[in-house]
Amino acid sequence: xxxxxxxxxKRFPYLKxxxxxxxxxxxxxEFIKKRLIDSLIISLTISITLFFFLLKVKSNLLWALFASPxxxxxxxxxxxxxxxxxxxxxxxxxxxxxxYAGRFF
Numbered sequence: 602x603x604x605x606x607x608x609x610x611k612r613f614p615y616l617k618x619x620x621x622x623x624x625x626x627x628x629x630x631e632f633i634k635k636r637l638i639d640s641l642i643i644s645l646t647i648s649i650t651l652f653f654f655l656l657k658v659k660s661n662l663l664w665a666l667f668a669s670p671x672x673x674x675x676x677x678x679x680x681x682x683x684x685x686x687x688x689x690x691x692x693x694x695x696x697x698x699x700x701y702a703g704r705f706f
């Protein structure tokens with residue numbers, strides 16, 4: 602498991618910096634591990650829901666099986682970018698405060 606996390610960390614070289622900028626006090630390896638688990642839970646929930654929906658409409662149930670890895674990857678990529686979004690939000694807030702402070706002076 603640790604080897605996979607290191608491989609994923611190499612694919613996202615700015616993750617450590619983004620975590621620091623976002624003010625998240627967590628190691629990058631631990632963050633990736635949590636996001637992998639979160640992605641699994643979310644994708645299983647969506648896949649099971651999709652399975653029952655396909656069962657209800659009497660469609661091919663293999664679609665749920667084929668969609669599961671795509672849903673998992675999509676959720677992981679979405680969740681791994683959370684620090685970047687939080688950091689961008691903080692930057693916007695600081696910029697807004699600097700603008701008001703500049704007008705004040």
